Amino acid sequence: MDFDFSAEEEAFRAEVQEFLAENLPAPEARGPEFAAEWNQKLAEKRWIGFAWPREEGGGGAGLIEQFILKQEMAKVQAPPLGSDFMGLAWVGPALIRHGTDEQKQRFLPDLLESRTLxxxxxxxxxxxxxxxxxxxxxxxxxxxxxxxxxxxxxxxxxxxxxxxxxxxxxxxxxxxxxxxxxxxxxxxxxxxxxxxxxxxxxxxxxxxxxxxxxxxxxxxxxxGEGWKVVMGALANERSGISEATDMERRLEDLKEVARGARKNGRPALEDSSVRRQIARFEAKISAMRLNGLRALTKQLQGNPPSTETSVNKLIRGQLEIPMHDLALGLQGSESQHANQWTEQSLTFHGTVIGGGTPNIQRNIISERILKLPKD
Ligand SMILES: Cc1cc2nc3c(=O)[nH]c(=O)nc-3n(C[C@H](O)[C@H](O)[C@H](O)COP(=O)(O)OP(=O)(O)OC[C@H]3O[C@@H](n4cnc5c(N)ncnc54)[C@H](O)[C@@H]3O)c2cc1C
Missing domain, CATH: 2.40.110.10 (Butyryl-CoA Dehydrogenase, subunit A, domain 2)
Structure with missing residues (x-):
């Protein structure tokens, strides 16, 4: 198993980092025009629909380049690639796979240029x-x-x-x-x-x-072929939800909070239960990262995204709420971020369900990965 990136891939990573350093303003400096200007710049680089075929208006990039692009964007909390999340994540790929030429010409350019939703x-x-x-x-x-x-x-x-x-x-x-x-x-x-x-x-x-x-x-x-279309679309939806990079960044935020916090009058990181919880989160996120690489490898071998996305979606659902609860507990209800964190933590009760509930992911894993009998 080789987890290293090639020299060309590392050069592409450096290009992305440089672009982000030069073009992405800090969140507080992003004015009302920012989203449109940002999407325009990304579209010019063909980074929206980066792995879609060039003949469909995409960037024609490989999956590894796309992975690197998303990874670097998530690290600096850049806004999503393009403004139409659902359109780009699963409608566009479904059109590329199942659409007629007329449908592709009609819908894909609008999607890539953020003109539709x-x-x-x-x-x-x-x-x-x-x-x-x-x-x-x-x-x-x-x-x-x-x-x-x-x-x-x-x-x-x-x-x-x-x-x-x-x-x-x-x-x-x-x-x-x-x-x-x-x-x-x-x-x-x-x-x-x-x-x-x-x-x-x-x-x-x-x-x-x-x-x-x-x-x-x-x-x-x-x-009568809608089920086939939607199975691919759902795998694409779950594969977005199941990406580890976002969780890695959140873990870093949590560690930052823990470093500055105190518990029972002592630095919070001297408390073994805090350290143990963070270590558990870290272990699960590492499992997500490796499982994500396994899914990527399968896709590179020509297989569509599949059951690995259910594993990562399940793990993510087990992490979001406890990670936020810990951060909130460490910061205390008086902190300036408390309201924002509380609100975010409430939304996680919904995101864990979207794209299929944890039970449904467990059913998929038991039937398709573990080959257990259906009840
Ligand atoms: C944030 C969010 C965004 C969403 N966005 C959309 C959207 O844009 N478009 C859209 O169409 N839908 C959307 N949904 C709906 C979502 O897909 C459904 O809520 C989800 O599939 C569950 O369906 P349900 O709500 O009918 O729950 P139910 O299917 O009624 O499930 C209720 C409970 O029973 C359990 N259960 C059901 N069947 C089984 C089984 N066979 N084995 C074990 N347990 C089972 C479930 O796990 C759950 O705990 C969204 C949901 C959320 C929370």
């Missing part, structure tokens, strides 16, 4: 973990589908331009009856209603579809 319509009120039981129907009438039903927990639906959506086109076949449609959010018959989160923020919605007409040209993949 996608949301994702999978979950329904009684069909979340058991996604394949979804009920929202699409019936083909001439060259249009007529869609009726309801989605829930739809992040960003209140400002998205498009929804990447799963519908049922046939009721007999559980998996084979599911189709993927790309629907403009301003279509007549779509109604978006907000759901406020635990901390009062509006990021979730319910979305109602009442006789929404969708041209058949907006179907991604063949009718």
């Amino acid at each position: 996608w949301c994702t319509g999978y979950s329904e009120p009684d069909h979340g973990s058991d996604l394949a039981s979804l009920k929202t129907r699409a019936v083909l009438e001439g060259d249009e589908y007529v869609v009726n039903g309801q989605k829930i927990w739809t992040t960003s639906a209140h400002f998205a331009k498009w929804i990447f959506m799963l519908v049922r086109t046939e009721s007999e076949s559980r998996y084979g009856g599911i189709t993927c449609l790309l629907i403009p959010m301003d279509s007549p018959g779509i109604e978006v209603q907000p759901i406020l989160s635990l901390v009062g923020q509006h990021s979730f919605n319910q979305v109602f579809f009442n006789d929404v007409r969708v041209p058949v040209g907006n179907r991604l993949g063949a009718e």
Whole structure:
């Protein structure tokens, strides 16, 4: 096993570091124009969609270069690559894999140049973990589908331009009856209603579809192949969630807090329980890093992202809340960051669920990695 990067890869890392040092202002110096200017600079370097094929407008880079780019960006807390998180992380790759030439030309340039925003319509009120039981129907009438039903927990639906959506086109076949449609959010018959989160923020919605007409040209993949499309999209979603670099940076922040904190009148790091907790976090994050490299190796061998992402997503879900609780405990409720940390720690109760709950990741691991029988 070789964990070293080649001379060319290290040269690319140096290029990224130099670019970031020259172009990324400190968070407090980022004005209202910053996001657009930043995305423009990244687009010029073709770092948005960096590993997408050049003929699709991407950077044509290898997965290792993309890994290095993301790693360096996360280290300095740079904003995400491009403004359309869902669009770039899974809608674009799904279009590249399953889209027609016409669909690629229509959607990919907007995605790469941050001109659009996608949301994702999978979950329904009684069909979340058991996604394949979804009920929202699409019936083909001439060259249009007529869609009726309801989605829930739809992040960003209140400002998205498009929804990447799963519908049922046939009721007999559980998996084979599911189709993927790309629907403009301003279509007549779509109604978006907000759901406020635990901390009062509006990021979730319910979305109602009442006789929404969708041209058949907006179907991604063949009718009945939506499950195949979504399996790839979910693996891409989980692979983003499961990246270790972000957790490595948070661990460094936590260590910084611990170095400056006191517990029972003594430096907090003299307390063995604090040291033990930090060591456990460090061990788990190392496991995430190595597992991430294993996933990367598999992808380099031509296999799509797979079950490793479930392992890392599960570990991450076990780390976020305890790491934040420790930081908060060490800082004390009087600290200037306390409110921000409390709010963040409450949002982790949600992020642990998005992309599939811990139980669902355990099911995937037990069936596909450990080959245990289904109950
Ligand atoms: C932050 C966040 C963002 C989200 N964004 C979106 C989005 O943009 N679009 C979208 O479509 N959805 C989104 N969701 C919804 C998310 O995908 C679902 O909440 C998730 O899949 C769980 O479904 P559910 O809420 O219906 O829970 P349920 O499926 O009802 O699960 C309830 C409990 O039962 C357990 N459970 C269920 N089935 C099993 C089983 N077979 N074995 C063991 N345990 C089981 C679960 O682990 C869970 O603890 C988001 C959710 C969150 C929290």
